Amino acid sequence: MSLQAPSYTQSGQRRALAKPICGEHLPSMHQKRLPKHIGFIPDGNRRWAEARELPKEAGYHHGIKPGLALYEACEKLGIEEVSVYGFTQDNTHRPSVQARQFRAACVAFAQEIAHRGAALAVIGDAESPQFPPELAHLTRRQGSGIKVNFLVNYGWQWDLNGLRESGTLRSSEVSRIDLIVRWGGGRRLSGFPPVQSVYADMYVVDDYWPDYRDEHLREALEWWSRQDRTFGG
Amino acid sequence: MSLQAPSYTQSGQRRALAKPICGEHLPSMHQKRLPKHIGFIPDGNRRWAEARELPKEAGYHHGIKPGLALYEACEKLGIEEVSVYGFTQDNTHRPSVQARQFRAACVAFAQEIAHRGAALAVIGDAESPQFPPELAHLTRRQGSGIKVNFLVNYGWQWDLNGLRESGTLRSSEVSRIDLIVRWGGGRRLSGFPPVQSVYADMYVVDDYWPDYRDEHLREALEWWSRQDRTFGG
Numbered sequence: 001m002s003l004q005a006p007s008y009t010q011s012g013q014r015r016a017l018a019k020p021i022c023g024e025h026l027p028s029m030h031q032k033r034l035p036k037h038i039g040f041i042p043d044g045n046r047r048w049a050e051a052r053e054l055p056k057e058a059g060y061h062h063g064i065k066p067g068l069a070l071y072e073a074c075e076k077l078g079i080e081e082v083s084v085y086g087f088t089q090d091n092t093h094r095p096s097v098q099a100r101q102f103r104a105a106c107v108a109f110a111q112e113i114a115h116r117g118a119a120l121a122v123i124g125d126a127e128s129p130q131f132p133p134e135l136a137h138l139t140r141r142q143g144s145g146i147k148v149n150f151l152v153n154y155g156w157q158w159d160l161n162g163l164r165e166s167g168t169l170r171s172s173e174v175s176r177i178d179l180i181v182r183w184g185g186g187r188r189l190s191g192f193p194p195v196q197s198v199y200a201d202m203y204v205v206d207d208y209w210p211d212y213r214d215e216h217l218r219e220a221l222e223w224w225s226r227q228d229r230t231f232g233g
Numbered sequence: 234m235s236l237q238a239p240s241y242t243q244s245g246q247r248r249a250l251a252k253p254i255c256g257e258h259l260p261s262m263h264q265k266r267l268p269k270h271i272g273f274i275p276d277g278n279r280r281w282a283e284a285r286e287l288p289k290e291a292g293y294h295h296g297i298k299p300g301l302a303l304y305e306a307c308e309k310l311g312i313e314e315v316s317v318y319g320f321t322q323d324n325t326h327r328p329s330v331q332a333r334q335f336r337a338a339c340v341a342f343a344q345e346i347a348h349r350g351a352a353l354a355v356i357g358d359a360e361s362p363q364f365p366p367e368l369a370h371l372t373r374r375q376g377s378g379i380k381v382n383f384l385v386n387y388g389w390q391w392d393l394n395g396l397r398e399s400g401t402l403r404s405s406e407v408s409r410i411d412l413i414v415r416w417g418g419g420r421r422l423s424g425f426p427p428v429q430s431v432y433a434d435m436y437v438v439d440d441y442w443p444d445y446r447d448e449h450l451r452e453a454l455e456w457w458s459r460q461d462r463t464f465g466g
Contacts, residue, residue, distance in 0.1 A: 090465025156431050163396040187435045190465055194427040198389050202420045202435065232323025232423055 033225045035178035037081040039192055039200060040070065044184025044208030046098070051208070057098040059210060060105040066212035067109045071118070073214050074146060077221075081147040083174055086110075086122075088191055089155035092130045099130070106152050107134045114138060117145040123171055124153035141173070149174045156191040169195055176200075178229075181220045183209040201227050266458045268411035270314040272425055272433060273303065277417025277441030279331070284441075290334040292443060299445035300342045304351070306447050307379060310454075314380040316407055319343075319355075321424055322388035325363045332363070339385050340367045347371060350378040356404055357386035374406070382407045389424040402428055409433075411462075414453045416442040434460050 045059030067084070074082050086106040092099055111134070114120050121141035125131060131153045141147075149171070162170035171193050177200040180192065185206045189197055203220040207213075278292030300317070307315050319339040325332055344367070347353050354374035358364060364386045374380075382404070395403035404426050410433040413425060418439045422430055436453040440446075 088465050093466040156428075160393075160396060160428065163393060164400050167397050186460075188433055189422075189431060191431045194431055195389075195393065198422060198424045198427055200421055227419075232321050233326040 034077065034221065035224055037175050037177050038079055039083045039177045039180040041085045041180065041182035041190065041192060042209035043182060043186055045210060047184065048208035048210045057101040060101040062210035064105050064109050066210055068112060070212060070217065071113055073217050079146065081175060083149040083151060083177060083193065085192060086150055086152040089125060089153055089158060090191060103132045107132050110135055110138055110150055113148060114143060117143045118148045119143045119145055120148045120150060121173065122150045122152045123174065124151055125155060125158045128153055156194050159193060179203060179220065179224045181205065183207060199231055267310065267454065268457055270408050270410050271312055272316045272410045272413040272430065274318045274413065274415035274423065274425060275300065275442035276415060276419055278443060280417065281441035281443045290331045293334040293338040295443040297338050297342050299443055301345060303445060303450065304346055306450050312379065314408060316382040316384065316410060316426065318425060319383055319385040322358060322386055322391060323424060336365045340365050343368055343371055343383055346381060347376060350376045351381045352376045352378055353381045353383060354406065355383050355385045356407065357384055358388060358391045361386055389427050392426060412436060412453065412457045414438065416440060432464055
């Protein structure tokens with residue numbers, strides 16, 4: 001399994017899992033092995049900063065570059081859809097100096113991947129003052145690249161209240177998630193879209209998010225390819 | 234931390250976490266450290282049977298005794314509430330010889346803990362032919378012991394449809410889960426009540442469920458006591 005650009009063996013066959021064009025369908029053998037939809041929980045920014053004797057809030061800025069590296073890795077692999085935790089409504093209870101920083105990091109990340117052509121939708125409560133106004137125009141999906149659901153001011157209660165009010169999840173355009181990768185050692189979903197996560201396999205990386213390496217993703221995918229997928233049947 | 238019967242130190246103080254009477258409140262120091270509500274996913278019955286060259290369905294019967302041991306262990310520790318996976322609506326798609334066996338095992342387990350005085354409610358779609366009629370009278374909570382939510386013919390969609398239809402989860406009497414312990418090595422929720430699991434820490438035991446030992450629970454609790462519980466804040 002490789003996160004490198006596609007290459008060909010000497011016999012001219014495409015190497016397994018290397019895939020050049022986003023959106024192209026993988027051969028069925030590979031479809032069985034690669035998750036279609038991966039969720040990412042990039043946790044540990046504050047602990048990363050503390051370990052470097054930086055103020056906690058300094059960690060968020062250092063999460064942007066790894067986010068772009070992960071985005072590129074998924075694109076190269078031909079992952080069809082990714083959901084990424086930006087911040088949650090619960091996170092907004094943190095000290096305001098932190099909230100300012102994680103909001104700014106989310107704005108920078110979203111603008112950059114929109115610029116790169118991702119089929120991006122920012123998903124979260126856009127009517128709240130906690131929602132960054134710079135992202136308001138990105139709540140409608142645009143772009144034709146890899147489908148990215150960026151969860152910004154997302155709340156599981158906000159999401160499920162859609163079922164109450166209109167019979168539909170507010171995140172209804174987010175499909176079922178096959179694999180969730182979480183950095184920072186936590187072994188919980190922390191409110192990650194609960195309905196789409198019901199059958200997701202969870203892979204935990206102990207490293208803090210700003211220390212992301214493509215290896216983490218590769219190891220998660222290798223692990224996932226060995227899990228049985230019976231969906232209870 | 235101990236799963237043994239309560240004992241006293243030489244100075245006459247009760248040993249931490251040993252607790253004699255179910256329902257009694259733990260001293261607040263211990264309350265901080267013990268989860269109030271634990272979810273259990275007893276997976277691996279079929280693989281356990283296969284490893285012994287038994288027919289797959291033979292595994293379920295061997296899950297009853299461990300279930301009673303776990304129940305006793307939780308009672309001794311003073312855990313307030315437990316939720317236990319019996320079977321799900323998705324599981325009913327399995328071969329009928331298996332479905333018969335897991336239904337029978339669930340009936341035996343539920344009747345036994347009801348007999349022992351658990352505050353038991355069987356939670357699941359009781360209107361479906363897949364629901365064991367022997368458990369119909371147990372869908373209303375009774376008993377005054379440890380609160381047990383036994384998920385039988387439970388379905389996450391069935392549960393969430395309550396939100397659509399009446400504005401309330403069908404599992405609304407199940408409280409938020411602090412810790413989920415899963416046997417059999419799987420690292421997913423497999424439709425375990427999604428709303429109550431949003432902030433649950435997940436502890437995975439690689440052993441198959443019929444090989445349950447009190448040690449598993451003790452290790453899960455020790456691990457859990459070291460996790461931070463910020464709920465996103």
